[in-house]
Amino acid sequence: MTIIRPARPFPWHILFFISPGLFIYLTVSVYPLLDTLWLGFYHEADDGQLSFAGLNNYSKLLFNAIWSDPFWNAAWNNLKFFIIHMLVQNPIALLLAVLMSSSKLRLRSTYRTLIFMPTMLSVVIIGFVWQLILSPIWGISENFLYSIGLGHWFDAWLGKEGSALITLALISVWQYVGMPMMLIYAALLGIPDELQDASVVDGSSGWQTFLYIKLPLIMPTIGMVSILTFVANFNAFELIYAVKGALAGPNFSTDIMGTLFYRTFFGFQLQQGSSTMGAAVATLMFLMILLGVVFYLFLFQRRVQRFAL
Amino acid sequence: MEIRQLSIRSKTLATMATGVLLSSFSLSALASETLTIESWRNDDSKIWSDIIIPEFNKLHPEIKVVFAPSSPADYVPVLNAKLKAGTAGDLITCKPFDASLSLYKKGHLDSLTDLEGMKNFSDVAQSAWITDDGANSFCLPMASVIHGFIYNKEIFEELNLSVPKTESEFFSVLAKIKSESRYTPLVLGTADQWEAATMGFQNIGPNYWKGEEGRKNLISGKEKLTDPQYVKVWENLAKWGPYMGRGYEAQKYPDSQNIFTLGRGAIYPAGSWDISTFNSQADFKFGAFYPPTPDGQDTCYISDHTDIALGLNSASTNKKSAKVFLNWMASKEFAELYSNQLPGFFSLSKHKFQVKDPVAQEFLSWRNQCDQTIRNSYQILSRGEPNLENELWNVSSQVLNGTMTPEQAAAQAEKSLTNWYKPHQ
Numbered sequence: 001m002t003i004i005r006p007a008r009p010f011p012w013h014i015l016f017f018i019s020p021g022l023f024i025y026l027t028v029s030v031y032p033l034l035d036t037l038w039l040g041f042y043h044e045a046d047d048g049q050l051s052f053a054g055l056n057n058y059s060k061l062l063f064n065a066i067w068s069d070p071f072w073n074a075a076w077n078n079l080k081f082f083i084i085h086m087l088v089q090n091p092i093a094l095l096l097a098v099l100m101s102s103s104k105l106r107l108r109s110t111y112r113t114l115i116f117m118p119t120m121l122s123v124v125i126i127g128f129v130w131q132l133i134l135s136p137i138w139g140i141s142e143n144f145l146y147s148i149g150l151g152h153w154f155d156a157w158l159g160k161e162g163s164a165l166i167t168l169a170l171i172s173v174w175q176y177v178g179m180p181m182m183l184i185y186a187a188l189l190g191i192p193d194e195l196q197d198a199s200v201v202d203g204s205s206g207w208q209t210f211l212y213i214k215l216p217l218i219m220p221t222i223g224m225v226s227i228l229t230f231v232a233n234f235n236a237f238e239l240i241y242a243v244k245g246a247l248a249g250p251n252f253s254t255d256i257m258g259t260l261f262y263r264t265f266f267g268f269q270l271q272q273g274s275s276t277m278g279a280a281v282a283t284l285m286f287l288m289i290l291l292g293v294v295f296y297l298f299l300f301q302r303r304v305q306r307f308a309l
Numbered sequence: 310m311e312i313r314q315l316s317i318r319s320k321t322l323a324t325m326a327t328g329v330l331l332s333s334f335s336l337s338a339l340a341s342e343t344l345t346i347e348s349w350r351n352d353d354s355k356i357w358s359d360i361i362i363p364e365f366n367k368l369h370p371e372i373k374v375v376f377a378p379s380s381p382a383d384y385v386p387v388l389n390a391k392l393k394a395g396t397a398g399d400l401i402t403c404k405p406f407d408a409s410l411s412l413y414k415k416g417h418l419d420s421l422t423d424l425e426g427m428k429n430f431s432d433v434a435q436s437a438w439i440t441d442d443g444a445n446s447f448c449l450p451m452a453s454v455i456h457g458f459i460y461n462k463e464i465f466e467e468l469n470l471s472v473p474k475t476e477s478e479f480f481s482v483l484a485k486i487k488s489e490s491r492y493t494p495l496v497l498g499t500a501d502q503w504e505a506a507t508m509g510f511q512n513i514g515p516n517y518w519k520g521e522e523g524r525k526n527l528i529s530g531k532e533k534l535t536d537p538q539y540v541k542v543w544e545n546l547a548k549w550g551p552y553m554g555r556g557y558e559a560q561k562y563p564d565s566q567n568i569f570t571l572g573r574g575a576i577y578p579a580g581s582w583d584i585s586t587f588n589s590q591a592d593f594k595f596g597a598f599y600p601p602t603p604d605g606q607d608t609c610y611i612s613d614h615t616d617i618a619l620g621l622n623s624a625s626t627n628k629k630s631a632k633v634f635l636n637w638m639a640s641k642e643f644a645e646l647y648s649n650q651l652p653g654f655f656s657l658s659k660h661k662f663q664v665k666d667p668v669a670q671e672f673l674s675w676r677n678q679c680d681q682t683i684r685n686s687y688q689i690l691s692r693g694e695p696n697l698e699n700e701l702w703n704v705s706s707q708v709l710n711g712t713m714t715p716e717q718a719a720a721q722a723e724k725s726l727t728n729w730y731k732p733h734q
Contacts (some may be wrong), residue, residue, distance in 0.1 A: 034397060048415040066694055066728055135555020137564055159500050159558025245382055247699070249502050250558065251707055269503070270404075270691040270698040272411055273389050309723030 033286075035059035039279035048275070057280035071281070073252055074260040077165055077290070081256055084232040086127070086168035090225060098210065100181070101188040107222070112185075116178035127242030130171045135156055148306055158243065161253040172239050176232075178227040187221035188214060217303050227296050235302050237262065256287045343373040344631055345398030346619070347391070349480040352586060352612035356650045361734075364646055372630045373600065375445040382501070392417045392622070399625035400634065403448035403618040405437035406687045413440070413447040413622070419447040424632060424640025434657035437683070442644050448618035452647065452654035456512040456612040459573060459579040459587065462594040464492055468473055468575075472598045472706045479601040483552040486575045493556025496574035497709070498560025505706035507697070508578035509549070511684045513600045513609035514542045520682035528689055534723040541603070543708045543715035546663040549709050558710055560576045566590075581653035588652065588666070597671045599679060613681035615657065693729030700725040 041108025045054035061067045095116060100108060116124060133139050134157055142154045157167040190212060199209045240248055246268045248255035263271060265278025347356075347650050357376035365374060372480050379387045385408060391397035392412070401418065403409040408493055410451040417694040421427060422445050427435070430450050438448035460472070468489055486494040517538045518524065532539075554560060554568060556583040568576045570590040577583070579597070587595060602609050619638060621631050637643055644656035645663070652666035655673060662668055705720050707713035713721075726733040 016483075047412050079421075122512070130561075133559075134559070135566065136559055137554065156556035158557035159556065159560070159710075162633060245501065246386070247502055247702065249703070250499070250710060251705065251712065262386070266389060268699065268700075269382075269385060270408055270687070270696045271694075272408075272696075273386060291551065 002204050036279045036282050037286075039229070039276055041281075042276045044274055044276045046258040053276070057277055060282065061277070061280055068250065070255065071284075073174070074255045077100055077254065078234055078236075078256040080165060081169050081172075081236065082230060084166065085173060085229050085233055086226065088170065089177050090180055090222070091230065093225070094175050094222070096177070096181045097184035097188055098214075100185050112182075115156060115181060118175045119178040119281075121175070123238040124242045126175050127239055131158065131243055134167070149211065159250060161250050163249065164244070165254045168240060168243060170182045171243075172236070175239075180229070183225055184218055185222055187218040191217050216305065217307055220306055223300050223304055227293060230292050230296070231289055234285065234292070257281070261285060316680050341377055341564075341625065342371065344400060344464045345377050346400045346402065347388055347398040348378040349381040350400040350402070350617075351380060352379050352582075353651055356585075360650050361646060363641075364642075365634065368637065369630075369633060372633060374634065382503075392624075395624055397622055397624070399622050399627050399631045401620045402451075403438055403620045404619070405615050405683070407689070407692050409438055409448055409618070410440065413438055413445070413544055416623055418447045419623045419628070420447055421449055421621060421635070422446050424449065424635060424639075428635040429639045429658045429660065431657075433660060434615065437687070438618050438620070446621035448494065449466075449638060449640070450615065450657040451617045451619055452512050452615050452651075452656055454616045454654060455581045455675065456508065456614070457579060457581070457597050457599045457672060457675070458512075458599050459569070459583060459668070461569070461575050461593055462596050463490075463572070463576045464490070472596075473601045474598075475604050477604050479549065481610075481617040483576070486539070487552055490575075492558065493548055493554040493568060493574040494576060495579045496565050496569045497549070497553055498557045498565050499706040499709050500559050500561045500564075502702040502706045504562055504565070504578070505534060505546075505709050506701040507687075508580060510542055510701055511547050511612050511614075511686075511711065512578055513545055514685070515601055515612055515680075515682045516602050516606065517541050517545075518685070520610035520680045521542050521686050524682050524685040524688075527685055527732045528732070530730075531654065531734065533657065534726065535719045539722075540715050540719045543705070543718045546705060547711070547715055550709055553709070581655070581669065582651075584653035584666060584668050584672075587668075595668065597668050599675045609679040609680055611674075611675050611679045612684060613655075613676065614683045614687075617654065676719045690726065690730065695725045695728065697725060 022028050027037060040057055041052060041054060042050045042054060044050055061071055076223060100112060105111075134141050136142060136154075136156045142151065145154045146153050155163065157163045180201065195211055195213055195217075199213050204212065234257060240254050240256055240259050244254050244259075246259055246266075248259045261278060262268075263273075263279045265273055265275060266279050267273025352472045354376050362374045362376065366372070375398075377541045384402075385404070386558070388397060388401065397417075401412070403412075403418075409418065413420075426449065427446060434450040435446050438450065439446050464486070465471075468486060470482050470485060473482045483494040486492055495509060497504055515523070518527070518532070519538070523532060523538065527534070550557075554574065558570075565574075565577065567584070567588060568574045570587055572591070572593055578633070599609055599611055620634065621628065621635065625631055639658060641658070641660040641662060644660045647654060648662065648664050648669075652664065652669035653672070655669075656662070664673055684698075685699055690697040691699075699724050704713060704718035708715060708718045723733070
């Protein structure tokens, strides 16, 4: 027996409800993105006229030493910046989250608030405060190091080519460590007590419970934390700009993609800004992040096991 | 780590653009008879709003003027963003030479050749803000700044030192301060980089490349930055390091100003614009001396740089009032007011007037003793990629840091020119 259904009316209400969000997304996110990609194919003359230039900007950026040296320098510095975050920030965040989720810990919410506090402060304030702390002229770090017998280790870290980028990365780690900590902490809280109880009954030590029960269960969160770190680091700009300025000295040792983009797009001192060249740099930044995210999705996200709890 | 949406590119752009625009939102769009002045001189904003503008309003009460500076290092990018967005003020403070020339070429500045007040400025004064063919002037010259060294007179008396005239005297004074006291002999940092080039290289350099002669030869290609007279400048700078304060690699410009005004440092490589800051902050007597000459050289050369001018935004809706203001700025009253309220900025107009500040007078007196020139990287040589000015910042601060030899600095700076500049290829 067949039932003839009446034709469904077009679901106007759905369109109605998604249209405001869609409109905002299209105008402030999709359109500027496409426009930037498009602008990268143009050349801006001295009088401000735009003309189509094909891949010229990109070949300049990648193969002409005047542009490619700063570009690869920035990309490499950015990678170092990311690696320091992965090696320092995320393990510390994991450790803090595990400690925080221990049932024996007292004053838990106090610690949580204190560790999360810097994340909520403006980068400009963080940059300013750390510059003062580390300043060889007015700073307290030199006296502090002397008082614990490490005075001879002190140096003008922010001013030396070898240490400036590492110092800035560690400041950034200090500021943002609260964020992955909270995410991992939330994931740890989501693990049912029965599972942990069962493993204890089966005779596993605390370390084994962590390694074989908790860690596999929070793996998806750690993956997400890593990819968010990657995206944020390759997008970073504010801290370097606040502390070292757009020239990212000394000798461009703290130059990352964000500061390179800023100088190219807006210009700096007597360097003329070029919106088209800037758009090309921005596009390459976008592609780098896209590549990283795709890499992560295929190599990690699809393989990680998820457990229904 | 930050959590952000994945709309990465647009987010970066949007954050930067809004940040830049919002941080320096100007009033220009709001009131019709209000003139807004864009400037990088945020140190001067009190004097503009409390003294200079009220003085103008005595004559023209109907025109309201707002001085809206942005931070010096970000001035050019902020201004460019504002001009593109159409939110820039009516009057635009002009950097000398190519930075402003490119604004004129892009149609952001009006030609001021026919402005009544322009006749009060000599050709030399106008030279930094004129098209290559000399047909159009696009900014009204305001002031030049002179480089030299400011010193703490009390420290010099305490250590029984006299003002150095030659290079070897200069270094023996530094050595004496270092060995006989705990004062920082030479107050200069390299963290911001520009001081290394501006207060270092361009300050002492004219003595070696013979001022205008060398500057012109560099533009024509007769001289190269690898020639001995340029390498010698960096060799001189390379000897400064040991006399600069501990950790000078992380010392910023405001740090240097504070060290000197707190009386902790003896000699400060200066631009004359520092005088007004020091007047208000230092409670000791200070004086100035011109860059010590190389031993055996009689003529001294100083950098007397045409530094600051005012242009008219072509998108301004108040051009008539703006021209009234510009003409007032060409008057003798303004020249006298400006040069005395902001000692260290020396009016470029032809008017005769008295500068009362003793240190500013000292700087001015060098015009009679020494030959003058402007910074050699500003005219033409910073047009291409990479531009010479930014390159000089980098190599000069590296020479001071001891991470580059004078020869390497010269080679890298010259290479930046050979990349694009025909006469040097």
